[in-house]
Amino acid sequence: MNILEINNLYANVGGKEILKGLSLTIKPGEVHAIMxxxxxxxxxxxxxxxxxxxxxxxxxxxxxxxxxxLDISPEVRAQQGVFLAFQYPVEIxxxxxxxxxxxxxxxxxxxxxxxxxxxKAFLSMMKERMKIVEMDxxxxxxxxxxxxxxxxxxxxxIFQMAMLEPSLAILDETDSGLDIDALRIVANGVNQLKxxxxxxxxxxHYQRLLDYxxxxxxxxxxxxxxxKSGTKELALELEERGYDWIKELExx
Amino acid sequence: xxxxxxxxxNVFAEQVETIFNQVKRQAELYPYVREKSFQFFIxxxxxxxxxxxxxxxxxxxxxxCDYTIxxxxxxxxEYSEIKNELNLKCHxxxxxxxxxxxxxxxxxxxxxxxEISSIRExxxxxxxxxxxxxxxxxxxxWKNLNDAFVLDGIRIRIKKxxxxxxxxxxxxxxxxxxxxxxxxxxxxxxLEPNAEATVIESFYATGNGATLTNNFEHIxxxxxxxxxxxxxxxxxNATESTSTDSLIHYTSCKLHQSSRMKCYTIALGGSLIxxxxxxxxxGSDGEAILKGLYTPTRNQIIDNRTHVDHAVSNCQSNxxxxxxxxxxxxxxxxxxxxxxxxxxxxxxxxxxxxxxxxQEATIYTKPQLEIFADDVKCSHGATSGQLDDESLFYLQxxxxxxxxxxxxxxxxxxxxxxxxxxxxxxxxxxxxxIEQKLQ
Numbered sequence: 001m002n003i004l005e006i007n008n009l010y011a012n013v014g015g016k017e018i019l020k021g022l023s024l025t026i027k028p029g030e031v032h033a034i035m036x037x038x039x040x041x042x043x044x045x046x047x048x049x050x051x052x053x054x055x056x057x058x059x060x061x062x063x064x065x066x067x068x069x070l071d072i073s074p075e076v077r078a079q080q081g082v083f084l085a086f087q088y089p090v091e092i093x094x095x096x097x098x099x100x101x102x103x104x105x106x107x108x109x110x111x112x113x114x115x116x117x118x119x120k121a122f123l124s125m126m127k128e129r130m131k132i133v134e135m136d137x138x139x140x141x142x143x144x145x146x147x148x149x150x151x152x153x154x155x156x157x158i159f160q161m162a163m164l165e166p167s168l169a170i171l172d173e174t175d176s177g178l179d180i181d182a183l184r185i186v187a188n189g190v191n192q193l194k195x196x197x198x199x200x201x202x203x204x205h206y207q208r209l210l211d212y213x214x215x216x217x218x219x220x221x222x223x224x225x226x227x228k229s230g231t232k233e234l235a236l237e238l239e240e241r242g243y244d245w246i247k248e249l250e251x252x
Numbered sequence: 253x254x255x256x257x258x259x260x261x262n263v264f265a266e267q268v269e270t271i272f273n274q275v276k277r278q279a280e281l282y283p284y285v286r287e288k289s290f291q292f293f294i295x296x297x298x299x300x301x302x303x304x305x306x307x308x309x310x311x312x313x314x315x316x317c318d319y320t321i322x323x324x325x326x327x328x329x330e331y332s333e334i335k336n337e338l339n340l341k342c343h344x345x346x347x348x349x350x351x352x353x354x355x356x357x358x359x360x361x362x363x364x365x366x367e368i369s370s371i372r373e374x375x376x377x378x379x380x381x382x383x384x385x386x387x388x389x390x391x392x393x394w395k396n397l398n399d400a401f402v403l404d405g406i407r408i409r410i411k412k413x414x415x416x417x418x419x420x421x422x423x424x425x426x427x428x429x430x431x432x433x434x435x436x437x438x439x440x441x442x443l444e445p446n447a448e449a450t451v452i453e454s455f456y457a458t459g460n461g462a463t464l465t466n467n468f469e470h471i472x473x474x475x476x477x478x479x480x481x482x483x484x485x486x487x488x489n490a491t492e493s494t495s496t497d498s499l500i501h502y503t504s505c506k507l508h509q510s511s512r513m514k515c516y517t518i519a520l521g522g523s524l525i526x527x528x529x530x531x532x533x534x535g536s537d538g539e540a541i542l543k544g545l546y547t548p549t550r551n552q553i554i555d556n557r558t559h560v561d562h563a564v565s566n567c568q569s570n571x572x573x574x575x576x577x578x579x580x581x582x583x584x585x586x587x588x589x590x591x592x593x594x595x596x597x598x599x600x601x602x603x604x605x606x607x608x609x610x611q612e613a614t615i616y617t618k619p620q621l622e623i624f625a626d627d628v629k630c631s632h633g634a635t636s637g638q639l640d641d642e643s644l645f646y647l648q649x650x651x652x653x654x655x656x657x658x659x660x661x662x663x664x665x666x667x668x669x670x671x672x673x674x675x676x677x678x679x680x681x682x683x684x685x686i687e688q689k690l691q
Contacts, residue, residue, distance in 0.1 A: 050649050054640075078651035090646040094664025103660065104650040111651070143664075162648065 001066055003028055003168050003199045004049075009060030010047050010224075018044040020224035021060070023108045026168070029196040033210055033235060034203045036221035037243040042203045043087060045221070046172040049201075050084035051077050064168065078104075079111035083166030085157040092144040097156065098126065100144050101163050106165065129162040133189040151182035160191040169193075170201045175209040187212030207239035222246050259296040264315035268293070268397070271321045271434065275401050289399035298393035305390070308584045308616045309555040314498050314524055317432035317462050321401070322349035328427050330458050335423070340677040342421040342452070343368070348547040349427060350465070351404045365414025371405040371438055373482065388504035388530045388561075389468075395502065398436050398468045405438035405467075410447035412474070419450040419678070421588035425528045426487065426497050428461025435465040443477035443511070450480040452678065455520070457497035469503045475509035475535060481515045482678060484685060487522030488552070495552060496640045498524040507567075509535030516673065517544040518682060519554045526555045532566035533560070533595075544573035545669040547689050548581035548613075555584035560602075561618070562595040562625075573604040574669055576662060576690070577613035588620040591628055598628040606636040607665050662690050 004026040009150040012020040051074035062069040106116040218234040299306040309522040346356040352370040487497035546554040575583040616636040647657035673679040
């Protein structure tokens with residue numbers, strides 16, 4: 001079964017139409033990169049998939065593992081394995097990363113009819129998964145993302161992803177604001193989590209990340225639609241030629 | 253004064269006059285002070301909304317009850333439940349309707365640094381009971397009413413160079429079965445030089461009748477004394493749809509040289525709660541840390557007035573108050589820092605943050621900073637807002653349902669009020685109380 005099927009999707013935010021007939025199919029084990037100029041709709045796609053309330057779908061449909069995703073609340077999407085790594089992770093004073101993740105993991109277990117995790121098992125799982133993104137264990141006792149550097153926030157997103165083990169992970173410009181070392185760590189984390197049953201959507205503005213996370217498909221988004229799809233070579237071509245020729249494609 | 257307001261005050265004054273005659277018969281001590289204070293009250297009344305300090309809290313509706321003064325009654329059945337909710341060995345001082353209940357109180361004998369006596373017992377010898385608060389608190393109708401009526405309360409003394417081995421827990425219970433009660437009591441806490449103590453005060457209410465408690469407290473801290481003071485105010489019953497119990501609470505604190513006070517005021521709910529916390533730093537190198545949380549729901553009003561007076565140099569004050577208002581509730585914060593001319597090298601910080609959980613709830617905040625010295629570090633700030641949608645969505649996107657996400661964010665907002673309490677037992681007890689209220 002396909003993990004995700006987007007069919008002729010239209011969506012707007014604040015009355016402005018952003019997505020205009022987007023279609024995309026993702027199978028288990030695949031990594032899809034979505035590239036495109038600013039304002040082309042990349043982050044809107046991520047928001048719609050995660051169920052951000054301000055985004056209104058006006059046409060088309062999305063099926064996740066065969067069910068209509070648009071009928072499901074954001075928390076249930078997450079419980080069923082949809083994960084969004086935020087472009088701008090939120091700082092929440094007063095909630096520690098550990099407590100936050102304990103709640104999240106147990107809410108997901110509850111949704112699957114499982115008992116809450118034992119404190120000891122949870123802590124050893126945390127310890128193990130933190131290694132994947134080389135995260136400083138002291139960060140987990142601090143308030144969620146509060147005072148974290150840009151790189152620490154992004155690593156925390158990938159760490160959460162490692163804890164929650166999603167079927168479909170959407171990385172919304174996770175590479176933005178990362179230096180080369182942080183980029184390598186984040187990419188390395190994703191590569192370790194990749195398996196034959198899950199899938200990734202990697203949204204990025206630059207080709208750089210794709211040197212580390214090698215995509216099976218690259219899609220170019222422009223003016224709310226996918227205007228060109230290809231393999232990883234397409235990303236290199238974009239890097240070289242820029243996005244202007246893509247815009248011309250669209251008008252043809 | 254408008255006619256309606258005037259009438260209410262007159263009716264209140266008439267009622268109070270009747271019961272004042274009963275008081276005079278009960279306690280013929282210090283008749284002069286009582287009479288003088290009573291006359292002041294009759295002339296001035298209690299502060300109305302015309303008074304800037306009371307602008308957002310109209311007490312008129314609370315004056316309309318046909319109040320009587322409480323008689324000595326035995327402890328209601330809720331007593332042991334209240335006592336056991338805090339799992340910590342403490343001295344327990346129990347009060348019902350302002351009267352000290354010796355038979356239900358327990359003072360642990362081996363704690364030789366403390367001396368506790370009821371005000372009823374010490375009225376004869378202790379002029380300080382009337383004069384201690386005069387220079388710090390505003391001379392208003394509530395104070396004079398309390399001066400005129402006070403019949404009981406407690407006087408706690410921690411002796412020089414001694415540390416109270418166990419926290420001192422004051423449990424104030426208002427209990428009116430039918431007739432509305434006007435409860436007036438007073439506590440005096442004296443820490444002699446280099447003494448140390450933790451005082452936990454809780455105000456609870458039971459019974460169906462209305463009560464109005466007008467409670468005064470004076471804290472005197474000698475050189476190098478250290479005090480942690482925790483006040484929990486919960487004059488509401490979760491099963492009742494409306495609370496009928498109100499509290500007017502004045503605290504005056506005098507801090508002498510190098511003394512340090514931490515004061516936590518947790519006002520969870522009641523028909524009306526008005527806190528007046530007046531702190532004077534009058535010896536150098538003193539430190540006052542004031543934290544507060546107020547969480548009115550339904551049609552409750554919680555009003556916090558704080559006043560920090562830096563009278564001398566080299567003192568620190570740090571104030572953090574947070575409010576969460578839901579339903580049709582009203583929350584008020586009015587905090588003033590005064591740095592006098594001689595108070596050089598002062599560090600004074602104040603922060604007030606508010607969270608509105610409903611369209612109909614209201615928050616009034618008024619931070620004030622008055623500085624007359626030139627070499628100081630001071631700041632203040634106030635914010636009011638709603639739950640952050642982006643944070644809510646973030647939690648939801650991690651599988652936490654919206655309702656639970658809201659609760660997590662509300663709890664997180666209140667979290668840092670109690671973090672600096674060193675006793676884990678007290679912190680856990682308070683956090684549980686807060687969590688129950690925020691459910």
